[in-house]
Amino acid sequence: MEHPWWRLLWNDRREAVFDIALVVGLHVFVWTLGRLYPEVSSPESYDWIGGLWLADILNTAFGIGLLVRRRYPMWLLWPAAAVSVAQALLIQFGPGPFMQVNLPSDPWAPGLTPLILYAAVVYQRRSRGQMWVLIGVVTAVCLRPWTFPDADTVLGGALWSIVPILLGLSALGLRDRAERAEREQELRAAQARADERARLAVEMHDVVTHRINLMVLQAGALAVAGEDPAVRRAADELRASGSQALAELRDLVGVLRRSETDPQEDRAETPESPPDLDELVAESQAVGMSVEYTVDGAAGPVTAAVARTAYRVVQEGLTNAHKHAPGAHVDVRVRYGDDRVRVLVRNTATDGPREHADSGGGVGLLGLQQRVELVGGTFRSGPVDGGPEGAGGFEVEAVLPGYVPTEESADA
Template sequence: MEHPWWRLLWNDRREAVFDIALVVGLHVFVWTLGRLYPGVPGIERYDWIGGLWLAHLLNTALGIGLLARRRYPMALLWPVAVISVAQALLIAFGPGPFLQINLPSDPWAPGLTPLVVYAAVVYQRRARWLMWVLIGFVTLVCLRPWTFPDTDTVLGGALWSIVPVLLGLSALGLRDRAERAEREQELRAEQARADERARLAVEMHDVVTHRINLMVLQAGALAVAGEDPAVRRAAEELRASGSQALTELRDLVGVLRRSETEPQDHRADPPASLPDLDELVAQSEAVGMSVRFTVDGRPGPVTSAVARTAYRVVQEGLTNAHKHAPGAHVDVRVLHSDDRVRVLVRNTATAGPREPNDSGGGVGLLGLQQRVELVGGTFRAEPVDGGGFEVEAILPGYVPTEESADA
């Protein structure tokens, strides 16, 4: 999505409205002063440049340039420094000033110098040493210490240059404190989430794992003691499914209980590989789905939690394509790199009647997204051009779990 043009200068509309109102207000204020006090003492001093047109042009340009003070403060500070130094040199060694000066104690700097200096102190983040050098030149020209003890000149120059610097430094201090308070609030919220995750992990471990263990033991006993071969097979399948669910649940509980701030020891985590996705693809093809499966890169070892999450991504993508896009062609891609695995499932538009009574409402994708984010990955599921749909997950190669921590 393209950003609006005003994003080049401002972060939000409030800043844009404020700066535009500031510039318009300044121009109206200057125009009003010019109408109320049209006379300029010593106007003949500016005859060498044909009048005050250059002063008006420079002040107008700087006024419009204030619209960019938040993003490009140095683009305003440079002209102010050059104009101030040029004014001082022309007064001392040349034909005279080119900026309007009403009183001898008026600063030899543009009228918008305080705003420009303040903006530079607050918004300039890089090359601040150069900013301070330029501000130093502007301050020297404004103060004119060689006129001491002319206190009017020194006070006027301080008001034009030093006071904006002090106000800018105060604003920086307030902003830093606000950012620090925001970071502390985020840390407290993250700690609260970690505590809640640990509490949920304990409950899952104490309740769910115990129940599944009992189910697996009972299914195993039935497989041994049952007399009917069909019953024994069903019990063995139930025991195997329960064992697999127990392993996955322990992985998820381990991720929940594992603190993100603990050191991660890759050597302690037992390496694994991705489950057999060919069998999953073959099952989809057996029900009439057109699937193309490709693997790019050299498969490397990953942790068991990541391997099972990748399997679930492919499984959910194929299930959604079967339910919501019958007759569509599906592409399943797995891309391996040194430290991550990218899983992509994309289907074209539907080419047949959909199954009635679709259920789920996207809950499967929501749960899948939570599972991917739980292991530190990123998840994306969205429509694509042509009426198709795409599910993508980028998973890290290593995710610490309780088992890896105890290994």
């Protein structure tokens, strides 16, 4: 999505409205003063340049330039410094001023200098040294230290330069404190999430693992003591499924118990073989699905949590294709990189009947996304080519890290 044009200068509409209103208000204010006090300064002082036409152009340019003060404050500070120095040199050694000076003690700087200095202090983040040099030049022209002890000149110059600088430093300090408070709040929220993950891990370990262990033990006992071969086979399959569920649960609990801020470099890896998806694809092909399975890259070792998550992504993608796109062609692609695994399941569009489209709880993709994000991966699902579901097919994609530390891998 493209950003609106005003994003080039402002962060939100409130800033845009405020700055535009400021520029318009300043121009109206200056125009009103010119009508109320038309003879404040002597016109003869500017005869050498033909009047105040150059001052009017510069004041208008500086006024419009205030619109960029938040993003590009140096674009205003450089011209303000140049105009101030030129004004001082022309008054001291030349024919006279070209910017309007009402009283001899008035600062020899553009009328919008206070706003320009304030913007530079608050919004300039880079080249701060250069910024302070230019601010020093403008301040020296405003104060005119060579006129000491002219109190009126010093006071006027201080109000024109030092006061806005101090206000800018104060605003900058308030902003830094607000940003620091926001960062501290984010850290507290991250710690709260880590504590909640640890609590959930303990609860899962104490409740779910205990029950599954009992189920596995009972299934093992039934496989040994059962007289019917069919019962023994079923009990043995149940025991194997329970053992696999325990292994997956241990991985998930280990990931939950690892803090998001724990260092990664000292953890010992326990690599395993990449996920075996041939059997899963063969099962789908056996029920009549058209499935093409391709692998790109060298299938390096991955940790158990990544292997099982990749397996679940393919399993969920094939299940969704079977339920919502019967008769469609399905592409299953696994790409191995140096430190990540990319899994993609994409099915073409189909007009066949969707007999099982309403089956299931409807939260498979949401649960899969949470599982992928839990191990530090990214998940995406949606219609192909941005069309409505069923018009151009559907795809599920996950990018997983090659190594996800768990409690067991960290303690190995």
